[in-house]
């Protein structure tokens with residue numbers, strides 16, 4: 001049961017896949033090397049790998065590591081929420097919109113043991129102005145296995161300034177002098 005703020009308003013529109021979005025099956029890659037969700041430069045990060053699906057949908061996988069435990073041998077709930085957040089955030093690549101999580105509601109349906117591959121799928125359900133509504137599920141035992149976690153979210157579109165104004169200066173400076181980061185950020189730029 002989702003809260004009222006996750007129900008799209010009456011004037012919401014179906015999402016529109018950007019013409020330059022990666023083709024279905026293509027990996028999306030990391031949006032930032034040091035992202036805890038997807039970055040290759042985070043030793044204990046989730047190293048989540050997402051692939052574009054049809055429309056504004058995607059799939060992703062994340063293998064639960066010993067560093068991700070909450071209880072002995074089981075994934076921490078916050079880490080599972082991170083996997084859902086990252087998966088849902090990756091949808092914005094397909095819209096070519098920069099957006100951050102405003103609200104994330106998570107159901108933990110079954111425990112997820114260490115060593116498990118969490119098979120995630122996510123889709124944008126509606127867009128209303130700056131508000132992007134989406135949902136995701138995570139399954140264990142295979143892409144068709146039982147649901148272990150699910151989430152609904154509201155992402156809010158922001159400008160690149162959101163990061164440059166709020167982020168710590170040393171990381172912002174490092175990111176802005178990294179040609180790969182500039183290339184990834186430009187992918188989001190929308191022509192006026």
Ligand SMILES: CCCCCCCCCCCC(=O)SCCNC(=O)CCNC(=O)[C@H](O)C(C)(C)COP(=O)(O)OP(=O)(O)OC[C@H]1O[C@@H](n2cnc3c(N)ncnc32)[C@H](O)[C@@H]1OP(=O)(O)O
Nearest residue numbers: 005031085086089098099100101102103131154156158185
């Ligand atoms: C370079 C490439 C890198 C790309 C980088 C991509 C990173 C992805 C990483 C994974 C995702 C994350 O974890 S992102 C990190 C976690 N999230 C954050 O840090 C966000 C922190 N929060 C904020 O900065 C702010 O609250 C914002 C930007 C979300 C919203 O502030 P704002 O811009 O002033 O907008 P505001 O007017 O308040 O809200 C706009 C509309 O959204 C609604 N709204 C706002 N927040 C909520 C909410 N929590 N629940 C319900 N509704 C909400 C408002 O009612 C309003 O509706 P109406 O009146 O218009 O109807």
